[in-house]
Amino acid sequence: MSNAAGFTLKDLSDLSDSPLLTLLDHICEGSLIVDDHARILWISDKYRSVLGVDPQLDVRGMPVEELIPNSMMRQIVRSGQPMLLDLLRAHETWMVVTRIPIRDQFDQVIGGIGFVFYKDMDYLKGFVEKYGRLSGRPTSAEQQAVSLRDTKYTFADFIGQSEPVERLLQRARRAAELDTTVLLLGETGTGKEVLAHAIHHASVRTDEPFVSINMAAVPDNLMEAEFFGVAPGAYTGADRKGRKGKIHLADKGTLFLDEVGDLPHNLQSKLLRVLQEQEFERLGSNEVVQVDVRILAATSRDLKAMVDAGDFRADLYYRLNVLPIQVPPLRDHIEDLELLADSMIRRIAHGLGMSRKWLSADAVDYLKSWHWPGNVRELQNTLERTFIFAQGSTLKADDFLPPSPEDTSSSSVAPTIEPLSDAVARAEREAIIQALNATGNNRSQAAKALGISRANLYEKMTRLGMT
Numbered sequence: 001m002s003n004a005a006g007f008t009l010k011d012l013s014d015l016s017d018s019p020l021l022t023l024l025d026h027i028c029e030g031s032l033i034v035d036d037h038a039r040i041l042w043i044s045d046k047y048r049s050v051l052g053v054d055p056q057l058d059v060r061g062m063p064v065e066e067l068i069p070n071s072m073m074r075q076i077v078r079s080g081q082p083m084l085l086d087l088l089r090a091h092e093t094w095m096v097v098t099r100i101p102i103r104d105q106f107d108q109v110i111g112g113i114g115f116v117f118y119k120d121m122d123y124l125k126g127f128v129e130k131y132g133r134l135s136g137r138p139t140s141a142e143q144q145a146v147s148l149r150d151t152k153y154t155f156a157d158f159i160g161q162s163e164p165v166e167r168l169l170q171r172a173r174r175a176a177e178l179d180t181t182v183l184l185l186g187e188t189g190t191g192k193e194v195l196a197h198a199i200h201h202a203s204v205r206t207d208e209p210f211v212s213i214n215m216a217a218v219p220d221n222l223m224e225a226e227f228f229g230v231a232p233g234a235y236t237g238a239d240r241k242g243r244k245g246k247i248h249l250a251d252k253g254t255l256f257l258d259e260v261g262d263l264p265h266n267l268q269s270k271l272l273r274v275l276q277e278q279e280f281e282r283l284g285s286n287e288v289v290q291v292d293v294r295i296l297a298a299t300s301r302d303l304k305a306m307v308d309a310g311d312f313r314a315d316l317y318y319r320l321n322v323l324p325i326q327v328p329p330l331r332d333h334i335e336d337l338e339l340l341a342d343s344m345i346r347r348i349a350h351g352l353g354m355s356r357k358w359l360s361a362d363a364v365d366y367l368k369s370w371h372w373p374g375n376v377r378e379l380q381n382t383l384e385r386t387f388i389f390a391q392g393s394t395l396k397a398d399d400f401l402p403p404s405p406e407d408t409s410s411s412s413v414a415p416t417i418e419p420l421s422d423a424v425a426r427a428e429r430e431a432i433i434q435a436l437n438a439t440g441n442n443r444s445q446a447a448k449a450l451g452i453s454r455a456n457l458y459e460k461m462t463r464l465g466m467t
Contacts, residue, residue: 029095029116033102036110038064038074047116050095063161066343070156076101076112088116151210153197159343160336164328168195175323176202181275183260183320184298186327188466189377192298193258195327200254205294208253213246215262216443216458223264224283227271231285247280251291260320261301261312262443262454268313275319295320301441311442330372330379337379338364344380345395348387357387358394366397374466381465429464432457 030047034040040059048055053067064071072083076099083099096118102111155169175182176199184192193212200210218226229245247255257263263271274280275295279288297320306312330337341359349356359367372378382400390399435446447457460466 029118031113031115032064032073033113034064034073034077034111036077038071038077038112040064040067041111043067050116063339065156065159066339066346069159069343069347070154071114072154072156073099073112073114074156076114077109080109151197151201151206153194154201155198158191158194158198159340160333161339162333162336164333165336168325168327171325172199173202175199175325178323179204179294181295181320181322182297183303183322183324184296184327185303185324186298186300187329187373187375188300189375190327190329191376192300192327193256195325196254196256196258196296196298199296200256200294203254203294205253209250210254210256211246211250212256212258214258214458216259217455217462219453219455220264223267224270227267228280229282231282231287242282245280245282247274247291247293248282248289250293252293254294254296257295257297259299259301259443260297261299261303261306265311265313268316272313272316272319275316305440330375334368337368340376340379341367341383344383345387348384352388354387355393357390357392360394360396362397363395363400366400377465425464428460429466432461432464432466 028046030044030050032040032043032047040062043053043059045055047053051067053059059067064073068088070089072086072088076083080101080103082101083097086097086099088095088097095116097114097116099112099114101109102113104110155173158165158169158172160166160169172195182196182199184195186192196212197210200206213226215223225243225245227245227247229248230243232242257271270280274291274293278292279290281288303312303317303321307314307317330340338359341364345357345359348354367379367382374381383395386395386399390396431450432446435449436443439445439449443457444454447454450457452460
């Protein structure tokens with residue numbers, strides 16, 4: 001290490017041989033070092049074991065999120081601020097971690113170091129219960145751990161290093177700092193729900209509930225009860241004790257309104273009241289319930305065009321559109337596809353309990369040439385399907401291609417008969433796409449044109465990977 005205060009880049013590379021690091025690694029459950037771009041420079045053997053990483057796998061230079069999808073090390077090197085005590089979940093295990101930026105002699109961040117101190121939450125039980133007694137909070141260590149990670153995703157789960165994604169995450173992090181209404185705009189499958197979870201997770205409400213409701217998935221006649229709750233005995237068959245609605249359940253926390261463009265017109269004024277006055281009335285009651293709830297909304301529809309057409313209230317639109325964030329489609333940051341695909345393949349292999357597979361160069365080129373109308377969700381479905389059926393450890397371009405006419409035209413080979421379930425699914429997909437195109441992506445009108453309910457349409461779209 002240099003005589004001046006701080007580290008040099010060479011010091012950072014040599015840090016893994018430091019006696020101090022050797023001592024720390026001996027007393028903790030694992031450690032790693034990243035550079036200022038959050039690329040792995042070194043990881044201890046103990047941490048490899050905890051993460052289930054092949055001891056022979058060369059991880060040097062790999063973005064840290066590829067190894068630890070929900071890592072916060074990138075935020076550490078960007079902000080220059082340490083996280084002295086945090087929880088990290090990996091392989092169904094909660095771990096207590098410390099993350100510290102590393103600075104050079106000019107006080108510039110050149111990397112970061114992370115330690116796993118405990119992977120058994122029982123170690124913290126006494127500490128948390130003591131803190132609970134002092135602060136008057138619940139004394140269960142498990143409750144404390146869950147409250148710190150109430151959401152499914154963090155910003156680290158939104159994979160990408162392209163300029164559009166960097167701008168998006170910068171704006172989303174700014175939104176997390178401000179306790180105001182956010183409107184996420186973008187095509188289906190772009191990751192709006194992931195961002196909503198991440199914004200809540202990074203906000204001052206992170207320890208409070210995160211409640212979501214998908215407007216397109218709830219039948220119109222049940223929407224009001226689902227949204228606002230039901231008073232005791234409000235109607236025949238209603239619960240005698242009543243039932244809290246999503247807004248009430250989200251009190252002190254965040255309410256995520258997915259596909260808010262599908263909110264029935266008769267409920268739009270009631271949602272406006274919640275936004276303006278932070279109050280509502282349960283179905284069958286005149287009692288006003290006060291709440292403190294932050295609204296995050298998302299839609300794949302053009303709300304401004306709906307306002308102009310009279311299908312969406314202008315005053316509600318302006319209340320929702322306080323801080324709009326446009327989520328780019330995959331084709332606009334296609335350079336992130338390889339990183340995204342690699343991360344997805346790791347999760348697929350882990351979820352299926354199968355060996356890791358790799359993308360060949362021609363497969364990457366083929367995937368980048370596709371326009372991905374279903375965006376990241378379509379990529380996920382494509383990779384999972386190909387992963388299951390492909391032979392060998394490498395996914396090649398041919399594994400993603402449909403059979404060519406020449407392959408099935410030989411008279412010596414019996415024609416391939418498409419399974420009925422596949423034929424039905426293909427026909428349903430084509431009919432839904434035609435209906436959505438004809439109605440300007442208005443799902444209510446598309447469902448009506450198809451002769452099915454909106455909830456049934458959404459169920460089919462989810463099953464077919466179209467949502």
